Amino acid sequence: MKSLKHCLVLLSLLIAQQGFAQKDSIAVFPDSAKVMEDLFFLASDSLQGRKTNSQGNKIARNFIIKRLQKVGVSAYVQDYTQPFAFGKDSIPAVNILGFIEGFSSKNYIVISAHYDHVGMEDSTKIYNGADDNASGVVTLLALAKYFRENQPENNLLFAFFDAEEMGLQGAKHFMQSVVMDTSRIKMNINLDMVSRGDKNEIYAVGTYFTPYLKPLLNEASKDKSIKLLFGRDIPKKKPYWVNASDHAPFHQAEIPFIYFGVDDHPDYHKITDTADKVNPDFYLEAIRLIKDAIEIFDANLDEIVYGK
Numbered sequence: 001m002k003s004l005k006h007c008l009v010l011l012s013l014l015i016a017q018q019g020f021a022q023k024d025s026i027a028v029f030p031d032s033a034k035v036m037e038d039l040f041f042l043a044s045d046s047l048q049g050r051k052t053n054s055q056g057n058k059i060a061r062n063f064i065i066k067r068l069q070k071v072g073v074s075a076y077v078q079d080y081t082q083p084f085a086f087g088k089d090s091i092p093a094v095n096i097l098g099f100i101e102g103f104s105s106k107n108y109i110v111i112s113a114h115y116d117h118v119g120m121e122d123s124t125k126i127y128n129g130a131d132d133n134a135s136g137v138v139t140l141l142a143l144a145k146y147f148r149e150n151q152p153e154n155n156l157l158f159a160f161f162d163a164e165e166m167g168l169q170g171a172k173h174f175m176q177s178v179v180m181d182t183s184r185i186k187m188n189i190n191l192d193m194v195s196r197g198d199k200n201e202i203y204a205v206g207t208y209f210t211p212y213l214k215p216l217l218n219e220a221s222k223d224k225s226i227k228l229l230f231g232r233d234i235p236k237k238k239p240y241w242v243n244a245s246d247h248a249p250f251h252q253a254e255i256p257f258i259y260f261g262v263d264d265h266p267d268y269h270k271i272t273d274t275a276d277k278v279n280p281d282f283y284l285e286a287i288r289l290i291k292d293a294i295e296i297f298d299a300n301l302d303e304i305v306y307g308k
């Protein structure tokens, strides 16, 4: 009798412990240590500013591909890579495309971030590009892991674009290429500079063209400690960020888009855009906000129509 009681106590302890562990693993998003470790790596001197067609760019690419493989994100194209060349000198560049299948739809949401940056100057000065745009790349990796464990309704395409800094070349190539039927893309969410909490605020640009998205974004931001701002997307009014990053070719194709990004800061496109300037509390909360927004967009994608 005594031993049975003992067993029951042990059993209930075990169940309680397991319940706690489960709850714990659900609550923790993103993995903050991993996020900061990834950010410091991608923005480290050893990657030499990740300029398109450089050794550092290739190291970043291999890192991203390895991580996608590890979390079980499928390759959308062979080896995850979409090589292309651009300009009169035919500069080679490579987009990285990963894919998570939705459970109920054939439509796509493209979530994008450019992984290139501007490289070096005089072979001594390194443009680390922590905020621009290691921050977006690391967010995409955290989202890929999350949605692999929490299957979305719609297909998600994770696009790590190259050569953004040379005129949005990767995104332009993707939209002109034949790797997918672009009429199936119902939305683009582009991340470029999402980690600097200097003002504790982040912009969601693009609701001017698709106003339906505004209440959805407010829903995602209501329990967050950072401020979500709109605007910078009104034609003929400055600053105008609609053509400023990889969301532009999607906008031109009249695909609803949201661009997430912080305001320009003194380290923008300077050698001082380093990982130590990032405020982890802000950055992690921005990642949570973006994740929640994507989940809401995913659940309402049929209603999201350009111009409405």
Ligand SMILES: [Zn+2]
Pocket (backbone or CB within 6 Å): 114, 132, 133, 164, 192, 193, 245
């Ligand atoms: Zn950028």
